[in-house]
Amino acid sequence: MTLRLFNTLTKTKDDFVPLDAKNVRMYVCGPTVYDFAHIGNARPVIVFDVLFRLLRHTYGDAHVTYVRNITDVDDKINARAAERGISIRELTEETARIYEEDVAALGNLPPSVTPRATEHIAQMIKIIEQLIAAGHAYAADGHVLFEVSSKADYGKLSRRSLDEMLAGARVEVAPYKKNPMDFVLWKPSEAALPGWDSPWGRGRPGWHIECSAMAGEYLGETFDIHGGGIDLQFPHHENEIAQSEGAHHGHPLAKVWMHNGFLQVEGEKMSKSLGNFFTIRDLLADWPGEVLRFNMLRTHYRQPIDFTVAGxxxxxxxxxxxYEVTEPLVDPAPDAAFFEALADDLNTPAAIASLHQADELALAGGLDFLGFSNVQMKLANKTEVDTVAIADAIAARNAARKNKDFKESDRIRDDLLAKGIVLKDGPGGTTWEVKR
RNA sequence: GGCCUCGUGGCGGAGUGGUGACGCAGCGGAUUGCAAAUCCGUGAACCCCGGUUCAAUUCCGGGCGUGGCCUCCA
Incomplete structure (x- = not known):
């Protein structure tokens, strides 16, 4: 089985050949921790978790390193902390903790490393110094800026030229910039804001540098796969490439760039003003995490997805x-059709379709492989109801049915239904579930 | 305005140069005291206009429409 992945850099689907099969390396941009993560944020986490599982399956659990960072220094964080009247540290710790809980509830494995931006300031400063030395960056007015014109292939990921970008021209014009497209690597911090001593004075990092620093720290100059949402393709990923390659003598940052498609809600852009903005936490209150996860994987990761209640x-x-079919099985194993689908650029809809044709063992194996455990589903069905009272009612109803007292048996059934309990008479007896 | 993405049956969603996956819903049947659940069966689609081809939903060009990025809202 050969894994094939679509590479945004080349726009082709290629055979995946790791740089080092003993240590396959993947980086995925994590959250900026200033607020609850929303369902759109969940997509890359779930998608790349499946890829992580597939890589571990292929190369061995001990031979895959997956880094997903937490960005805990950012102007949005500063603003939100001030708004709420709490310290920046309190805000980032609380938000990061909630994030970890949320993504765990969605059935994702923890990454190998979850680095924090504030713990890698020294690495950022080092990269910036390397960029200045290499002629890719300049200090001006307390800022350090990346000089985009110094890198001939700037724009190669998003396939746009400097001229095209300037044509759109809605970039911030700052007097200290040589070129309007130059972006900030380091900026001065006033006393009230987080800041670190640097060769350019007390300051804080720009948006993109933290990913370059953390990726370099844990995965080396060049690694195998870099993932994230398509919205990050420009400017974030483009600038990451510029920084890392500029600091590393032009050595490529990542061999394969993968981007998941955008998410809509009920056919519309998710936004607070439309009232269709859902955090992961909101949704977990009403839906098992597995259902949210499954719903996400029913669409191929590069396709746009429409997130709907009907779905x-x-x-x-x-x-x-x-789950009803697979529950008693103990030693499940996915079949070849399942793996072939996944190996074809992570075709999860086709993999799921293969499960409809699979035998019970392969079905259970496929579900397990994709991260479905049934734990939350069971909880969702059994919590907050009086199971003893239900069992008694079922016994009473079956006794009535035996006596052909259908008026009484139907009364009991309707009574339970009114409490949200649906009865199912099967060959093995009567079971029940919570009505939705 | 520039760049990019996507457009398959009621819905979701794969795939393919020629025998039209799969799931949900629907419909028919089995089962049931009646339902529900379950099982069996079943109709229905490839945005529009050109081109290439013996043959296009599939390749090429144009159009229309959706969405994204160009603004540190994923």
Whole structure:
């Protein structure tokens, strides 16, 4: 089985050949921790978690390093902390903790390393010094800026030239910039804001440098896969490339760049003003994490996805049916069709479709492989109801049915239904579930 | 305005130069005291206009529409 991945850099789907099969390396941009993560943020986490699982399966658990950072220094963070009247540290710690809980509830494995930006300031400063030495950056007015014109291939990831970008021309014009497209690597910090001593005075990093620093620290100059949302392609990833390659004598940052598509909600852009803005936490209150995860994987990662309640219901139904079939199995293993689908650029919809044709063992194996455990589904179905009272009612109803007292048996059934309990009479007896 | 993305049946969603996946819903049947659940069966699609070809949903060109980026809202 050969893994094939679509590379945004080349726009082609190529065979994946690791730089070092003993240590396959992947970096995915994590959250800036200033607020709850929303369902759109969940997509790359889930998608690249599946890739992480597939890489571990292929190369061995001990031979894959997956880094997903936490950005805990940012102007949005500063603003939010001031707004809430709490310290920056309190805000970032609280938000990061919630984030970890949320992504765990969605069935994601923890990455190998979860570095924090504020713990890598020294590495950022080092890269900036290297960039200045290499003629890719300049200090001006307390700032350090990356000089985009110094790198001939700037724009190669997003396939746009400097001329094209300037044509759009809505960039911030600052007097200290040589070129309007030059972007900030380091900027001065006033006393009230977080700051670190640097060769350019007390300051704080620009937006993109933290990823270059952390990727370099844990994965080396060049690694295998860099992932993130398509919205990060420009400017974030483009600038990461410029910084890392500029500091590393032009050595490529990542061999394969992968980008997941955008998410919409009920056919519309998710936004607070439209009232269709959902945090992961909101959704977890109403839906098992597995259902949210399954719903995400039913669409190929590069396609746009429309997140709908109807889709969630369908996902729940499919999962539940499968769980009923697979529950007693102990030693599951996915089949070849399943892996072939995943190996083809992470084609999760095709992999899921293969499960409909699979035998029970392969079905259970496929579900397990994709991170579906059934734990939350069971909880969602059994919590906050009186299971003893339900069992009693079922016994009473079955006794009535035996006596052909259907008026009484139907009364009991309707009574339970009114409490949100649906009965199912199967060949093995009567079971129940919570109505949705 | 520039660059890019996507457009498949009621819905979701793969895939392919020629025998039209799969799932959900629907419909028919089995089962059931009646339902629900379950099982079996089943109709239905490739945005528009050109081009290439014996043959296009699939390749090429144009158009229309969706969405994204160009503004440190993923």
């Amino acid at each position: 969630l219901k369908e996902s729940w139904k499919m999962l539940e049916r499968w």
